[in-house]
Amino acid sequence: MVRRTLPYDTSEDRGSGPNALPTSPRRPRLHRLILVAVLPTVALPIHQPPPPKRPTQHRWLWWLLGIGLVLGGLLLAASQLLDPWLRRQAEQQVARQSQGRYLLRIGSLDTKLWQGTVHLRNIRLRTAAGTSPDTASLPRLQLRLGRLDVVGVGLVALLRRNLVPIDSIGLDSLNLHLAALPKTASSQPLHVRLPVAGIRLRSLAVRHTQVRYGQLLHPTVQVGQSTVVLRDVLLNAAGASDSGRLGYAAAVAGQVRGLVVQVPGHTLRLVRGQVSSETGKLTLDSAVVHPGTPISAQRTAAIRVQTVVPHLALTGLDVAGLARRRFRADSLRLTLTHLALTLPATPPPPLHELLAAYFTEFRLGHMLFRNETMRLDGLDQAPTLRNVRLQATDVQVLPRNHSTLYYARAWAVQTGRMRATLDAPYYTLAWQALRADTRTQQLHLTNLGLTPTMDVVKMSRRKKHAVSRIVVRLSELAVAGLNYHKALRDHQLIARQLTLRNGLVHTTGDGRFAQNPKQSVATPEALAALPFQISIDRVRIRRGTVNMVYRSPRDPQPGTLSINQLAVTLRNFSNDPRRMSAAHPLTGEASGRLQNQCAARLSLRANLLDPTGRHTLSGVFTTASLGILNPMTIPTRGVAFRSGTVQRIRFQMRLDQQQAVGTMWGEYTDLKLQLLNKNNKAGLLKRVETSLINGIAVRDNNPRKPGKPLKEGQILSRRELRYSVFTLWRQGLVSGALNSVGIPKKIARNLSEGE
Known part of the structure; x- marks a missing residue:
């Protein structure tokens, strides 16, 4: 129940107070009835909210809405006029700033100021006719751009010329022809020439670009299609000095197709490239x-x-x-x-x-x-x-x-496989495979070969003197401990070991040509004259074969001689004065089988820096028939061994640039010679000469009888510097062998020196 306060309370003294109601003792009951009847209609309106009235205080909103509509209409009308105005201003500014050298045409321009976007379509930019490329400070070009979109421009920063933020700039369908570049370029960086404090660009993309530089029909550079995307571009002094940026950009990506460059x-x-x-x-x-x-x-x-x-x-x-x-x-x-x-x-x-x-x-x-x-x-x-x-x-x-x-x-x-010409045009050098590693200091060659390009006759005619036609086959060449730094930087060949395996050397000579007038380089002293230093601790040859073929003037049938199962070991092979001396010379041993029948062993000792070429050679030949020499002696010397067996031959030689001298000890039995004519026949005259030589000069047995002293043979042969040192070794062996069988020393020497 709502308690209502009556305007006049009957419970109080009605006679007191200025507002006291008059009383009427005659009608009290009627007054109460009136109050009770009037109370619901009078008391309730007094305490309820007043009835709503029209809010006159918000009328300004209607005015603001009206003004906004008017301004919107004005802006809409202005935007319709702004885009054409901006397009004309851009075209005019390009012409004005370039002093009439460039002409710009924009197909359409659409701006949305509240969004901060600008969209341009069908842009054309070209160099105006009559501009001289010699004096222009701007490049000569023709540019066509399908679309240019600029999104998210900070208008407030742009108006205040502060650092302007831009969300993205996109260029699509760009076709650019640069006829010539300017001769002079601006010395100021790009950010200094901006009309604002700088630009902060989130991304820049140039897509579907075609570029030509140079003449229209024969461009120097031509790009079929390319795309370039730049991220976080900061065009101001801070961006230019940031070492982590490339051209103001924090990240760059691009790809190109159909690139043609004339240098x-x-x-x-280039078909395709990307970065x-x-x-x-x-x-x-x-x-x-x-x-x-x-x-x-x-x-x-x-x-x-x-x-x-x-x-x-x-x-x-x-x-x-x-x-x-x-x-x-x-x-x-x-x-x-x-x-x-x-x-x-x-x-x-x-x-x-x-x-x-x-x-x-x-x-x-x-x-x-x-x-x-x-x-x-x-x-x-x-x-x-x-x-x-x-x-x-x-x-x-x-x-x-x-x-x-x-x-x-x-x-x-x-x-x-490698092929090269050596001593052009006479030889071809080839190998099947090569491996080299500077860290492990290894060098490995397989199936190495040296092959002549012509026969010995043609080669001798072209060189105008007698030559040895050489064929080399080598299954493996290995170098260990090779100092590549010294070899390639200091021209010094320094290695721990050189190994040659399964080698074949085949030489062919023709005595019908004049001898080479130049000195031979296959000599110990020639090693000292090399233009580079060489130092190899150990040289090893394993399972080698040497075949020698010689065609003498007397017989078209060439003589042959072979050394099989050749094994060689050389130590301190060097021309370094710090390593090579008389106290520390080159030493070596060799073994093999002559004509694959007679076992032989040789020892060598040489100071390779001795200018006189002085060195020593000693060796041993074991049991063999002397008839194994007939394939060489018959066609070249006209001498055949009818019989004779060697038990043992020892020799020692000292050699230099002048001669070979030494001693040979040959133990043999039943030696019989046969002299032959030019047809390699034992004619009547040759049989007489053979009888005289066998009966008078040749010693049948050495020693003559068991228990008798062995007859020594004196080695003596003059050196011809046009011949290799191996020829001198052969001359010494021949002279010692002839003298040991009874041929006088002088005759033996002359026979050994004969060509």
Whole structure:
């Protein structure tokens, strides 16, 4: 129940107070009835909320709404007029700022101020006709752009000319032709020339771009299609000085297709390439390089290169460092299917001098180079190689770094078959496989061969003197402990051991030609005259074979002689004065079988730096029939051994540039000779001469009887410097053998020296 307060309370004294109601003793009951009847209609309205009235205090909202509608209409009308005005202003500003050199045409321009976006379509920019490229400070160009979208421009910062934030700028379907670049460029960086304090751009993308530079029909650079995306671009002084940025951008990514570049003397074609600074990876696929002049042996002023590159991958690339002339990358993998080079007429500068024009620093962690075929022209050797695999570790291109070898800490090389011309055009050098590693100091060659390109007659005629036609076959050549740093940097061949296995040397000579007027280089003293130092602790030859064929003037049938199962060990093979001396000479032993029947052992001792060529040779021949020499003596000397058996032959020789002297001890029995005529027949006259020699000069047995002293043979033969030292060894053995069988010393010497 709601308690209502009556305006006049009947319970109180009605006669007191100024508002006291008059009382009427005559009608009290009627007054109460009136109050009770009137109370519901009078008391309730007094205490309820007043009835709602129209809010006159919010009328300003209607006014604001009206004003907004009017302004919106005005802005809408202004926007319809703003876009054409901005388009005209842009076209006029380009013409004004370039002093009439450029003409700009914009197909459409659409702005949304509240969104901070600008969209342009069908943009055309070209150099005005009549502009001279010699005096223009701007490049000559023709540009067509399908669309340009600018999103999220900070209008307040733009009006205040502060650092303007922009969400993105996108360019699509760009076609650019640069006819020529300006001769002079602005020395001020881009951020200084901006009308605002700077620009902070979240992303910039240029897609579906075609570029041509140079003449219209024969461009120097042509890009079929490319895309470039830049992230977090800061165009101000801070962005320019940030070493972690590339061209104001924190990250750059791009790809190109159909690239053609004309450089002096060459054309480069690239099917596809892409690069990303975030991943630090650069890849090129299907690149081809063609020279303007075909590859040939004829050298020109510049190098000529022809190659096909299926793939190139560069990882860990510091893209930002390239702008600061700093190249750093983790690895480079380069694969070629074909490479042909013609070296320039003048040797180029060293690599560090060439790269110094582009980089102040060049570092590469690891490089792997593969090539299926390689040909190098411009050299007499003209080598060709297959299946080349080249690895380099810790590459640093520095002018002087003694810890590196050809700018790398370590190299590992593998090749397949190699062919080259040696002593052009007379010989071809080849091997089946090569392995070299600078860390393990190993060098290994398999199936090495030296093959003449012509027969001995043609070779002698071309050289105009008698030559030895040499064929070499070697199943394995191994070098251990090879100091590559000394070999390639200091031109010193220093190794612990050189091993030759399963070698064959086949020599062919023709005595019908004049002798070589030059001194032979196959001598001990010639080693001292080498233009480089050589020091090999041990040289080992295993399972070797030597075949000698000689065609004398007297007989078209050549003589033959062979040494089989040859094993040689040489120690201290050096021309280094610190290692070679009379107290520490070269020493060596050799063993083999003469004509594969007579076992022989030789010992050598030589000071390779002795200018007189002084050295000693000693040896032993064991049991054999003297008839094994007939294949050589009959066609070359007209002498046959009818009988004779050797039990043992020992000899000692001292040799120098003048002669060979020494002693031979030959133990043999039943020696009988037969002299032959030019037809290798025992004619009547030759039988008489044979009887006289066998009866008077030749000693049948040595010693003559068991228990008798052995008759020594004196070795004496003059040296001809035009012949090799091996010829002198043979002369000494022949003179000692002839003298030991009874031929007088002087006759034996003359016979040994005969050609």
